[in-house]
Amino acid sequence: MDRAPVLIEGHAALFGVEDLSGDVVRAGAFARSLSRGGVPMLLQHRSGAVAGRWTRLIEDGRGLFVRGLIERPGAQVLVEVGLNGLSIGFRARLWKPRVEGGRDLIDLDLVEISLVAEPMQPGARFSIIGAAARAA
Template sequence: MQTKQRLDLPLTIKSVSDSGEFEGYGSVFGVEDSYGDVVIRGAFAVSLAKWKEKGRLPAMLWQHNMSEPIGIYTEMREDDVGLYVKGQLLIDADPLAKRAHGHMKAGSLTGMSIGYMLDDYEYDKEKGVWILKAIDLWEVSLVTFPANDEARITDVKSLLARGETPPPSKVERALREVGFSGSQAKAFMAKGYGAVSPREAGADEALQSLKSLLTRI
């Protein structure tokens, strides 16, 4: 069963008008993020085509709260750079939209987080990264802070509690959150517990954190 995921992205703002209009890039293709994910061109194409058939675009939310839409997207498309977005914050009708607008103008709001289903991905062993090939967009939020570490770990635990298998990328991220380095997390995913030596720098503490986490699942 697929589960809804979040992808935290830097919001590269090209312009913000006094009326609340803004444009920028929610995702840049081919750039590895801190968790080893790379979004490739075409990843959003199918989903955007489906939204076009519906005559609308994904919701613009504040902090992923479905009860707090703060505006509308007027354009969303892929180009050579990434996922281009253009939107209108409803600053005259919503205090949260006005707040978001102020932060965008000041440069203190630079985050975007996408609620999505991951339809297709693969692991590039040579580069050691996860290639996100098809993303089904649900909503696109403006956020002041990305999802915190505990939330990522809780997400994996909740999937296990429901008897579901978390996607490899989500498990690897959780390992990073409890202290594994990028190479240690990848080795653990590929070869299991014995692949990480306690003699490595920081490995013993990370393994102890993992043991503690597993006892709470």
């Protein structure tokens, strides 16, 4: 049976909130990457494990807001049983060390955004919005 894509949305990064490694993403860090577009949706940061596609990526007042369609049946099953974390794969272009440890991330090359079980940023989560209608 052909499954309809699952529509999700949430925040893949939160501005000004320390993650488990001590890194803090600053507002504007994704601006350059977002102007390029083409960020893949992966499963657990595995290269080639495309889970679906992102339909909206924007910086809002809270962080990096994402909306997308999970199209791969295997990824859909994982979401149905509770997978709800988001994690960004990036290269830091501009950062400063933090006195407390970790980095202030000022400019990032966004490489991918993954659906994960345990995000480095515990508040980076998504919710299921619904199933997208399939074209007949």
